[in-house]
Amino acid sequence: MPVNPELQGRVFPATSPYLVGREKIREFARAVLATSPLNFDVEAARAAGHADLVAPPTFPVVVQESTLAQLLAEPDAGIDFSRVVHGDQRFTYTRPVVAGDELTATLTVSSVKSLGAHSMVTAESVITDAQGEHVVTAISTLVVRGDE
Amino acid sequence: MARQFDALTVGDVVAERDIHFTRDSLVRYAGASGDFNPIHYRDDVATAVGLPGVIAHGMLTMGAAVQSVVDWAGDPARIVDYQVRFTRPVVVDRAEGAAVTIVAKVGQLDADAHVARIDLTVTFNGETVLGKAQVRVSLA
Numbered sequence: 001m002p003v004n005p006e007l008q009g010r011v012f013p014a015t016s017p018y019l020v021g022r023e024k025i026r027e028f029a030r031a032v033l034a035t036s037p038l039n040f041d042v043e044a045a046r047a048a049g050h051a052d053l054v055a056p057p058t059f060p061v062v063v064q065e066s067t068l069a070q071l072l073a074e075p076d077a078g079i080d081f082s083r084v085v086h087g088d089q090r091f092t093y094t095r096p097v098v099a100g101d102e103l104t105a106t107l108t109v110s111s112v113k114s115l116g117a118h119s120m121v122t123a124e125s126v127i128t129d130a131q132g133e134h135v136v137t138a139i140s141t142l143v144v145r146g147d148e
Numbered sequence: 149m150a151r152q153f154d155a156l157t158v159g160d161v162v163a164e165r166d167i168h169f170t171r172d173s174l175v176r177y178a179g180a181s182g183d184f185n186p187i188h189y190r191d192d193v194a195t196a197v198g199l200p201g202v203i204a205h206g207m208l209t210m211g212a213a214v215q216s217v218v219d220w221a222g223d224p225a226r227i228v229d230y231q232v233r234f235t236r237p238v239v240v241d242r243a244e245g246a247a248v249t250i251v252a253k254v255g256q257l258d259a260d261a262h263v264a265r266i267d268l269t270v271t272f273n274g275e276t277v278l279g280k281a282q283v284r285v286s287l288a
Contacts, residue, residue, distance in 0.1 A: 024180075031180035032211030033167055036218055038225075048223055057218065057227040057283075058211035065182050082197065086206045088280075090231035096224060 003119035003144050004078045005112050007071075012107040015066045017130070022099040024062070025053045032056050045098070052099035059097055060127055061089075064138040067107035067125040079121065079144055087120060087141035094134045102130040110139075117146030149226075153262045153287035156254050162266060163216035163252040169204050169238065170245040177208040191242070203237040204246065209277060210234075213250050213270045217283050220252070228263065228286050233279035238272045248272050255282065262288035 022042070029039035037044035038054045045053050072081050097103070104127070111122045125138045156162075174188045183205055186193040194202045210232045218224045240246045248270060255267035268281035 028180045031173075031177040032208065032215060033173075034215050034218065034224075036215075036224055038223055048225075050225065054224045056211060056224055057214050057230050058207060061181060061207050061211075086234050088231065088233040089207065089210060090229070092229045093227065096227075 002078060002114070002146065003112055003121055004076050005114075007074070007077055007109045007121065008112045010074075010109045012067065012070045012074075014104045014106045015063070015070070017102045017104050018063045018066070020055065020059075020097055020099050020101040020103060022053050025055045025059065025099055028059050028062065029056050032058065042099075050096070050098055055097040055099075057091060057093075060091055060103075060125075060136045060138050063103050063105050063127055064125045064140070067105045068123065068140065068142075070107060071109065071121075071123055079142070083145040085143045085145065087143040089141075090139040091136055092139075093136045095136075097135060101135065103127050103135060104129075105138075119144040119146065149222075149287040150262055153257070153259075153264060156257060156264055156287075158254050158257060160254045161251060162254060163220045163250070165216040165250045167212055167248050167250065168245055169208070169212075169240050169248065171202065171240060171242060173245075174202065174204060174208065174240060177205055177211075181205065181207060183207065199237060199239075201239045201241070204240050206232075206234040209238055209248065209270065210281075212248075213268050213278060213281065214283055216250050217252050217266050217268070217285060221285050221287070226285050226287065227283055229284035230282070232268075232281040234277075235279040236272070236275055236277045238277050246272060248277070252283075262286065 256265035
């Protein structure tokens with residue numbers, strides 16, 4: 001089943017708030033081999049002018065993940081997860097994610113394209129804080145492999 | 149930091165790093181990120197879907213590759229934009245793991261905003277695994 005072209009432009013409901021914890025930042029930072037004290041040491045982060053621990057640049061993937069799950073679960077999407085390959089990824093920041101942030105993400109399918117048997121779905125997750133201010137936008141292109 | 153910006157020239161290498169992924173790294177990243185796709189820890193599943201073996205999460209390679217730039221810039225908050233294209237898988241051998249090399253070079257300088265575009269070359273087995281890997285760093 002090909003990806004439904006009518007997905008283009010669809011906007012999903014905002015995800016439930018994700019509370020960014022210090023230990024989650026530390027865990028993620030260790031996993032991506034980060035060594036910056038600003039990821040681990042609250043005093044160092046505060047001395048650098050931040051409210052709390054700063055998350056590594058790719059941390060928003062944790063919040064974005066729940067939006068992509070919405071997309072994959074959409075009954076009429078026609079996206080077979082076992083055929084999905086991550087094509088590209090981008091994060092565009094207004095400000096860094098810090099511990100204590102309560103983040104909500106809203107996914108919009110910005111484009112659906114066919115490339116031979118394959119489909120390319122670009123999904124844009126806009127991540128905002130508890131005040132509704134923009135923090136970061138995460139954009140993923142998923143390549144859905146068709147039958148060869 | 150503005151002084152640091154002024155000292156930069158396009159083509160300067162600002163960081164170089166070799167990193168090593170093992171199967172342990174992949175399990176750790178799966179837990180931290182919530183991406184439990186079995187192609188990142190089960191050989192049988194990886195080969196069944198046509199991969200040469202267990203591969204690293206693209207997002208792990210992306211996340212680890214930028215750390216050399218974070219350390220150079222001194223603060224993860226200086227990264228204002230980061231994009232990559234996943235061009236080839238990093239196959240993580242059960243015994244040997246996978247050695248990945250990162251070279252970070254100045255690609256472009258925006259003098260008005262004091263933003264440097266740092267281009268990453270990320271290679272595994274001599275082949276590039278991330279395409280168009282660009283990090284925008286604010287040095288204002």
